[in-house]
Structures are given as structure tokens and as C-alpha cells.
Amino acid sequence: MHVIYGGTFDPVHHGHLRLALEISDRLGVGVVSLVPCHIPPHRGQTGASSDQRLDMLRLAVSGEPQLQIDDRELAREGASYTADTLRQLRSELGPDEPLVMVVGTDAFASFDRWREWQAIPDLAHVVVVRRPGPALDPTGKPAQLLAERAVTGLEALHCRPCGAFLELDPPLLDISATGIRERIRDGRSPRYLVPDPVWWEIRRQGLYGACPDGNF
Numbered sequence: 045m046h047v048i049y050g051g052t053f054d055p056v057h058h059g060h061l062r063l064a065l066e067i068s069d070r071l072g073v074g075v076v077s078l079v080p081c082h083i084p085p086h087r088g089q090t091g092a093s094s095d096q097r098l099d100m101l102r103l104a105v106s107g108e109p110q111l112q113i114d115d116r117e118l119a120r121e122g123a124s125y126t127a128d129t130l131r132q133l134r135s136e137l138g139p140d141e142p143l144v145m146v147v148g149t150d151a152f153a154s155f156d157r158w159r160e161w162q163a164i165p166d167l168a169h170v171v172v173v174r175r176p177g178p179a180l181d182p183t184g185k186p187a188q189l190l191a192e193r194a195v196t197g198l199e200a201l202h203c204r205p206c207g208a209f210l211e212l213d214p215p216l217l218d219i220s221a222t223g224i225r226e227r228i229r230d231g232r233s234p235r236y237l238v239p240d241p242v243w244w245e246i247r248r249q250g251l252y253g254a255c256p257d258g259n260f
């Protein structure tokens with residue numbers, strides 16, 4: 045089974061990293077691939093460049109064998125589309141290997157606006173992680189798809205290559221990259237929300253308005 049967890053990671057924080065380890069444990073896979081997106085089609089300009097986000101991810105997962113980085117979206121020209129990434133992975137893995145995409149409810153809420161979203165269930169399973177905040181609109185297409193294709197057990201993910209939707213409710217840390225960027229902009233420390241090497245890199249590069257010589 046191959047598991048990917050995509051995001052902007054602007055910057056990567058302990059909420060992302062803990063979730064990736066929880067998923068790895070729950071799905072019983074040795075490795076989860078973190079897939080930073082290049083130019084997020086549904087978002088504005090990122091606070092750090094693709095290279096800077098990738099550098100921070102590398103620092104964050106260094107020495108952790110359960111987490112690896114797949115930088116294929118950064119290597120592609122133009123926008124990152126999940127369907128393209130999954131199609132590429134499917135051709136590498138072959139038709140039978142289970143492929144799982146992990147996504148939070150906040151991101152899944154706009155699933156029906158992703159490019160070629162209807163093709164995604166034919167390429168991968170989708171694990172939707174419940175995050176605090178507004179529930180999915182029950183009349184919306186993402187909620188309907190989730191209901192139609194829902195499986196309750198993890199076995200369903202292991203015994204076929206794609207097409208199942210599983211909701212998981214793992215313990216989550218209440219951390220967001222937006223909150224971290226705001227904190228830094230306001231001159232407050234984000235320490236213990238991000239790995240120390242990530243914070244040092246943010247300061248070294250003066251990202252998100254951080255003061256390189258600040259003494260916190």
C-alpha cells in the first residue's frame with residue numbers, strides 16, 4: 045500500500061507530522077509520503093517559495109523513517125493537480141497496488157472543484173481526516189461521494205487498489221500554518237508548533253516576516 049499526504053506545508057508543522065505518523069500506524073504502512081504542492085490551484089501566493097517549503101519539509105522529517113518526501117509536484121511545470129499526481133503514481137505502482145490519498149475535511153470540502161475530481165476514485169482510495177471546524181455540507185457533492193463510497197474498516201483499503209472512502213478521526217493537534225504565519229508576522233514565537241530546525245530555517249531566511257536577528 046502506498047500512502048500520500050499532500051499539502052502546501054507553508055510551513056510544515058507538528059499538526060501535519062503527527063497526523064502523518066498516526067496514519068502510518070493506523071494503516072499499518074511503513075512509510076507515508078508527504079507531497080508538497082507547487083502552485084496550489086485553489087490558493088493565492090504562498091508565504092515561502094517551493095524550494096523553501098521543500099527545505100523546511102526536509103528538515104522536519106530528517107531522521108524519521110516513517111515519513112518521506114515526494115517532490116514530484118515541485119518538479120512539474122505549472123499548477124499541481126492531484127489527479128495528475130495519482131495517475132503518475134498509479135502507472136508506477138501498477139494496477140493492483142492500493143494507493144491512498146489522505147486529506148483533511150477542510151481540503152475535502154472543495155473536492156468537487158478539484159480538476160478531474162471524478163477520476164480520483166478510479167485511481168486511489170481517499171482517507172478523509174475529520175478536522176475541527178465546519179462539518180461538510182451534507183447536500184454537497186463531497187459529502188455525497190463520501191457517503192456513497194464509505195467503508196468502515198481499514199481492510200477495504202488493503203483488498204482493492206482504489207475507490208473506497210474512509211473517514212478517520214485521529215487525535216489532532218490544533219495547529220494551522222495560517223496561525224503560524226500570523227504569529228511570526230506579529231513578532232510572536234511559533235516555537236513548539238513547528239520542529240526547531242524549521243523555526244531556525246524560518247528565522248535564518250527571514251520567512252513570513254521573521255526577524256533573522258530576533259532573540260526568541
Ligand code: ATP
Binds near residue numbers: 222
Ligand atoms: P493553512 O493554514 O495555510 O491552510 P494548513 O495548516 O491547513 O495550512 P495545509 O498545508 O494547507 O496546512 O494542509 C495540508 C493537509 O494537512 C490538509 O489536508 C489539511 O487538512 C491537513 N492539516 C493541516 N493542519 C492539520 C492539523 N493540525 N492536523 C491534521 N491535519 C492537518
